Amino acid sequence: MSKRSREEILHRVRKGLATVKTPALVPPDSRDFSKEAKAVIKSLRNNQDNLVERFVTEAQNVNTSVMRAKDSKKLIQSILRLVKEKSLKSFALWDTAYIKELGIKERLKEEGLKVVTVKNKNRIAKADLGITEADYAIADTGTLVLLTDKDRPRGVSLLPPIHLAILRPENMVSNIRDLFILLKDRIDTSGDVKSCMTFITGPSRTADIELNLTLGVHGPKELYVIIS
Amino acid sequence: MSFEKVAFEKDSSRALKDKKLRKALVSVTDRFRAARERASAQVGDWNELRTRGREIKKETIENLDKYLIMLEESVKRAGGEVHWAGDAAEACETIIGIARDGEVSSVVKSKSMATEEIELNSAFERAGIKVVETDLGEYIIQLAGEHPSHIIAPAIHKTKDDISLLFSEKLGIPYYAEPEELTKAARERLRSEFLSAGMGVSGANFAVAETGTIVIVENEGNARLTTTVPKIHVALVGIEKLVPRYQDLSLFLTLLARSATGQKSSTYVSFTTGPKRDTDTDGPKEFHLVLLDNGRSAILSSEETRESLYCIRCGACLNNCPVYRQVGGHSYGWVYSGPIGAIINPQLMGIDKAPELPFASSLCGACRDVCPVKIDFPKVLLDLRKQVVDKKSGTNRVGWHLFEILGIKFWRIVVEHRSLYEAANKIAYYLQTPWKKGNGNLDSLPYPLSRWTNERDFPQIAKKPFHKRWIRIKRELGEGKNKT
Numbered sequence: 092m093s094k095r096s097r098e099e100i101l102h103r104v105r106k107g108l109a110t111v112k113t114p115a116l117v118p119p120d121s122r123d124f125s126k127e128a129k130a131v132i133k134s135l136r137n138n139q140d141n142l143v144e145r146f147v148t149e150a151q152n153v154n155t156s157v158m159r160a161k162d163s164k165k166l167i168q169s170i171l172r173l174v175k176e177k178s179l180k181s182f183a184l185w186d187t188a189y190i191k192e193l194g195i196k197e198r199l200k201e202e203g204l205k206v207v208t209v210k211n212k213n214r215i216a217k218a219d220l221g222i223t224e225a226d227y228a229i230a231d232t233g234t235l236v237l238l239t240d241k242d243r244p245r246g247v248s249l250l251p252p253i254h255l256a257i258l259r260p261e262n263m264v265s266n267i268r269d270l271f272i273l274l275k276d277r278i279d280t281s282g283d284v285k286s287c288m289t290f291i292t293g294p295s296r297t298a299d300i301e302l303n304l305t306l307g308v309h310g311p312k313e314l315y316v317i318i319s
Numbered sequence: 320m321s322f323e324k325v326a327f328e329k330d331s332s333r334a335l336k337d338k339k340l341r342k343a344l345v346s347v348t349d350r351f352r353a354a355r356e357r358a359s360a361q362v363g364d365w366n367e368l369r370t371r372g373r374e375i376k377k378e379t380i381e382n383l384d385k386y387l388i389m390l391e392e393s394v395k396r397a398g399g400e401v402h403w404a405g406d407a408a409e410a411c412e413t414i415i416g417i418a419r420d421g422e423v424s425s426v427v428k429s430k431s432m433a434t435e436e437i438e439l440n441s442a443f444e445r446a447g448i449k450v451v452e453t454d455l456g457e458y459i460i461q462l463a464g465e466h467p468s469h470i471i472a473p474a475i476h477k478t479k480d481d482i483s484l485l486f487s488e489k490l491g492i493p494y495y496a497e498p499e500e501l502t503k504a505a506r507e508r509l510r511s512e513f514l515s516a517g518m519g520v521s522g523a524n525f526a527v528a529e530t531g532t533i534v535i536v537e538n539e540g541n542a543r544l545t546t547t548v549p550k551i552h553v554a555l556v557g558i559e560k561l562v563p564r565y566q567d568l569s570l571f572l573t574l575l576a577r578s579a580t581g582q583k584s585s586t587y588v589s590f591t592t593g594p595k596r597d598t599d600t601d602g603p604k605e606f607h608l609v610l611l612d613n614g615r616s617a618i619l620s621s622e623e624t625r626e627s628l629y630c631i632r633c634g635a636c637l638n639n640c641p642v643y644r645q646v647g648g649h650s651y652g653w654v655y656s657g658p659i660g661a662i663i664n665p666q667l668m669g670i671d672k673a674p675e676l677p678f679a680s681s682l683c684g685a686c687r688d689v690c691p692v693k694i695d696f697p698k699v700l701l702d703l704r705k706q707v708v709d710k711k712s713g714t715n716r717v718g719w720h721l722f723e724i725l726g727i728k729f730w731r732i733v734v735e736h737r738s739l740y741e742a743a744n745k746i747a748y749y750l751q752t753p754w755k756k757g758n759g760n761l762d763s764l765p766y767p768l769s770r771w772t773n774e775r776d777f778p779q780i781a782k783k784p785f786h787k788r789w790i791r792i793k794r795e796l797g798e799g800k801n802k803t
Binding site: 111284 | 405456474478499514547586589593602617
């Protein structure tokens, strides 16, 4: 059934396009993304402080709470403060190298919080807090970019009512254009497009009832970012 | 819904009498318009971005066969399955087949105009499979048994009160007056639906030929849940939704969010490529892409109207349309509304089923001016009008057609000759006497002029025309200036 439809649809498309003499092509045909990526990285390095400032402003504009921590000790303190303030009892987290190095899991367990396995969606959904690390962030729009991978499941930034993301300033890009140059270079180099990438700009929101802004309709109601 | 003939005149007349609806329409479209203005002004080269967007869409459509095959290969490479559906029935059959194979008894859906187009929900119900809309607006509409009235804000025609009553009746919860509480009630309900559903069905804002990536833009997170939690993900995508290259997304995401809601970025953008990998801890085990034609390929053959397929469904044309802003989405009689509905419904349904829609426009061009891919709506509308008229004159309208041509020739002679024009004016001044009203308007002229005055008033023709009064006005103004 589907195979015949395929041929029929393609046939109809070609028949429809028969009147197009020279199909449009958008130049340039090929670009050297590794070269462009290097230029982007260079300009970002020279501009990091400004970009961080910009990110903070934009993120706050869309109801993201941003904290800055000078070092790993301060970072842990910020997390502990949040946990106390909100009386959080359980958490799920990404097992990235940096998160491991910070020892977040151990510290929170010491505080009496329960760590939830990320293998089970129902368990993640019951956790009070999800902790992830942003692969990139876009300063212009206050956006976090998260790539799915081993030990980096999608559900942690989605199912718990509070999402906390750790962001390193060197992962900040200026705008979406620069980001896609880096992403394309990454895909070209690794030959791999991840199964899922997510842009997160503020907590989950809706305005479907008489245009009233309401947070947390499906995803997290609160979004925290610690820049360190 | 889809097999009825569109009755724009009748439905819009009814909508015009609905004060509640008109108030809601003005407030939502005003909000979106102002936000779009602001957000597009922040981008320095906005106009160039729109031009570029148009060029890329033109390229995509003119090479559609090539890019469709490329997309198919990319999706397969990523471990997904690709299905082709010629029409609505085949698309429904395909999706229900996937559900049956996966022994699925309940389905969650995120907002998708394409699934509205094929009436997937009723197909699921007929097959005995439970289906739940999860976008809050769509959920409200589903509970009420209605259809969306705006591409972006499907439930704008419902007030808080309507929704509170609906929820307490259908969900058996107390009457909550606050949007916050209503939203929370919906979250709890829908969360358990997500966790128990066997399949998630989504649409797509873009499908990338180069990588097989499906891109979904949203604010609520329900599309993320739909594509993450159930073990099967099905994306139903119209064949025109392609973009050729991965990096084209940066341009289109910029155009889409700012045009649709005036956000710099939507809250969530999901880029999914195939099913979960073996090393991933979560995500769907199966990914199916269903490519939907359903009349789209027929649009390709006309040079004049082909650009209708450039649309990225942002809804900016609705918000800026003086007609849509008064009559709302339901008047357009089918899934798509506003200017895009006026050009796409007749082409997808067949022009015989929606002959009124190309005329549901003042041709002011506000839609073209805001369109992120610069679709020339007035041009397409005029071409469709021509098609409607050609069909009519082929039947028994030859006499009327001749009358129309002669009438316009006569009109032309009159307006090209000043003395004739002035004489005609004078005659009209005396002719109008029986219909003159005290309010300075003519509000009930005889047929065929009643076609105008039934809906609106026409100002009375003045005894002394403006060009004669102007001589005096100019003099008075000149004197006024000298005094100050």
